[in-house]
Amino acid sequence: MLPTLSTAGESLSFRKMQGLGNDFMVIDATESNPHLTPEEIQAWSDRHFGVGFDQLLMVETTQTAGVDFRYRIFNADGSEVAQCGNGARCFARFVVDKGLTDKREITVETASGVIVLYVREDGWVRVNMGHPRFAPADLPFKADGVQPNYELALEEQTVSIGAVSMGNPHALVLVDDVESAPVASWGPQIEAHGRFPERVNVGFAEVLGDEAIRLRVYERGAGETLACGTGACAAMVILRQWGQVGAQVRVELKGGPLQIEWSGEETDPVWMTGPAETVFDGEIPRSVKPAAEGGHVESD
8 A cells, every 4th residue: 555645625636756766746637637837846846845856747648649648747847848768667657557558568659759668577667768869959959060079168167068869958978987076066057058048958977887887967957866767868879979888788877777778870769777666646735835935946
């Protein structure tokens, strides 16, 4: 029996889930659309006054032939984004565990395209994340054509980055030691850099060998997180293009490991495999006020 958080008044049912510490509030909107406001999402994301989460996931029906569900993702700040790898795994476990489907291979429509999720018997989820897109316009990123590296001017220095879209934009910085990497200072500067019109997720990667890397990610709209599935895919793809890793890589994040596979061919999909777990079920009032000014919204 799952623990349940209950509240009085007009309320909305949800499930709290996590994948490697990247945590989510998941809502079944297949019967009706609750039409959430950014203020509600911001308030619920607060870890002192709300549920506490990095992203809110919406399970919706779809009119697209051959697709099982529609999947929407909202950051803790209320902004909607196109893709989230850890969220995709939680989404798959949610629809299976809640009995919304009896399939183990689930096709899902996202704002960045259709993805396929495979729920294994051990509960882990393998996700076809689609193929990487390197064209600057696909991120979007202001640059003159595709390059293996880009020079990006920050407040006090210029850094070299790789850039790719995995359904959402990613920049990667290669570092010698991920623990001492300047995530807190460079992360916000790169995330909001003028060359990324829609902001960007920022990865800091340390190569351990041909089959393993360590990674920290500063996510747009959330700050540094314990894990980022699309960030792990982006890091592996960029490092593979740089000749730093092979076709199968264990990505070690603060929340735990993910297995990422990619052939190296731009038209081939990136595969991500990892866990997804339920934390508790609950209900939350609809009539909420935004989190108090200065209130802390913790990142994953």
